[in-house]
Amino acid sequence: MSDAVxxxxxxxxxxxxxxxxxxxxRVGNRDVPYFTTFKSDRPGPxxxxxxxxxxxxxxxxxxxxxxFRHQIRPRVGSLTLGFCNVAANAEFRADYPAFSxxxxxxxxxxxxxxxxxxxxxSLERARAxxxxxxxxxxxxxxDIHSMQNETEPLVLAGRHRKGRLLAEKVGVPGIIVLDAxxxxxxxxxxxxxxxxxDDPRSSLLVECGQHWSRSSADTALEVTYRFxxxxxxxxxxxxxxxxxxxxxxxxxxxxxxxxxTVTSDAFCFHHDFVGMEVIPYAGxxxxxxxxxxxxxxxxxxxxxxxxxxxxxxxxxxxxxRFVE
Numbered sequence: 001m002s003d004a005v006x007x008x009x010x011x012x013x014x015x016x017x018x019x020x021x022x023x024x025x026r027v028g029n030r031d032v033p034y035f036t037t038f039k040s041d042r043p044g045p046x047x048x049x050x051x052x053x054x055x056x057x058x059x060x061x062x063x064x065x066x067x068f069r070h071q072i073r074p075r076v077g078s079l080t081l082g083f084c085n086v087a088a089n090a091e092f093r094a095d096y097p098a099f100s101x102x103x104x105x106x107x108x109x110x111x112x113x114x115x116x117x118x119x120x121x122s123l124e125r126a127r128a129x130x131x132x133x134x135x136x137x138x139x140x141x142x143d144i145h146s147m148q149n150e151t152e153p154l155v156l157a158g159r160h161r162k163g164r165l166l167a168e169k170v171g172v173p174g175i176i177v178l179d180a181x182x183x184x185x186x187x188x189x190x191x192x193x194x195x196x197x198d199d200p201r202s203s204l205l206v207e208c209g210q211h212w213s214r215s216s217a218d219t220a221l222e223v224t225y226r227f228x229x230x231x232x233x234x235x236x237x238x239x240x241x242x243x244x245x246x247x248x249x250x251x252x253x254x255x256x257x258x259x260x261t262v263t264s265d266a267f268c269f270h271h272d273f274v275g276m277e278v279i280p281y282a283g284x285x286x287x288x289x290x291x292x293x294x295x296x297x298x299x300x301x302x303x304x305x306x307x308x309x310x311x312x313x314x315x316x317x318x319x320x321r322f323v324e
Contacts (some may be wrong), residue, residue: 135175261314
C-alpha cells in the first residue's frame with residue numbers, strides 16, 4: 001500500500017460510510033474480474049461506469065453496488081459496471097482510511113498509450129492493461145471519485161467542448177471544471193479518444209465530496225442515476241424512485257489556467273486551503289515550493305482541489321477562473 005497522506009490528516013475526518021462487500025461482483029460476465037455488462041435489445045450508447053480507481057474512495061463502489069442490488073438495466077445500448085483497483089480497496093481499513101489509495105502507483109496516472117503498450121510493470125499498470133479493452137468499447141464513461149477535503153462536488157470534464165456539453169447534459173454537480181489533467185501521467189478520463197476533440201466519445205470524472213462522508217455517497221448516487229437518465233438508459237420513474245425528481249443543479253464552469261506541480265521537497269501552502277477559495281488579486285502568494293513563491297496568475301483565481309500529498313512531481317493545486 002502507498003499514500004503520502006499522514007494518519008493525522010486522515011484523522012481529520014470521520015469514516016461515515018461502510019465499504020460495500022463487492023466480492024459477489026468478482027466473476028461478472030466479462031473476461032475481466034469485477035466488470036459486468038448488461039445489454040438491451042435496442043440501439044444506444046455503450047455506457048461505462050467505473051469506481052475504485054483509488055482504493056479508498058468508497059462512494060463510487062456504493063453507487064455501483066446500489067445499481068446491482070436494484071437490478072438497474074439499460075433501456076437502450078449497453079451498460080458496463082466496473083470496480084478498478086480492487087487490490088488496493090481490499091486493504092481498506094476504517095481506522096487508517098488514507099493508506100489504501102493504491103498499491104504500487106496511482107492507477108489514475110497510467111493511461112498514456114506508451115505506458116499501456118509498454119512492458120513496464122506494476123500492479124496498477126497490469127490492471128489498466130486488463131481493463132483497457134473494456135474502456136475501448138465505451139461511447140461514454142463516468143468515473144466516480146471523491147476528494148481529500150470537504151469541498152463541494154465538482155465534475156472534471158477535460159479540456160474540450162464535448163466534455164462540458166456532457167456535464168451540462170447530466171446536470172449535476174454544480175461545478176464543471178475544464179482541465180487537461182496532471183504532469184505525472186494521464187487519467188483514465190483522458191484516455192486516448194476521450195481526449196480527442198474530433199472523436200464523439202466522451203467521459204467525465206466526478207469528485208463527489210470528502211472521501212468518507214455520507215454526503216459523498218449521496219452525491220455519487222445522484223450523479224450516477226442522472227448520468228444514466230441523460231443517456232436514456234433509465235426513465236424518469238426510475239430516476240425519481242432512487243434520487244428524487246426535479247432539475248439538476250445550476251452549474252458554473254471553471255477553466256483551469258495553471259497546474260502547480262511540486263518541484264521541491266519543501267512545498268507548503270500559507271493557509272489551510274480546502275478548495276474553491278477565490279483569491280481576488282493576481283500575484284498573491286499562496287505558498288512556497290522550496291525557495292520559489294507560488295503566486296496566483298490572474299485576478300479572481302479559484303483554487304481547485306489543493307492537495308495534502310505534496311511530494312515532488314505531484315499536483316499541489318490547480319488554478320482556474322470562472323467562465324461564461
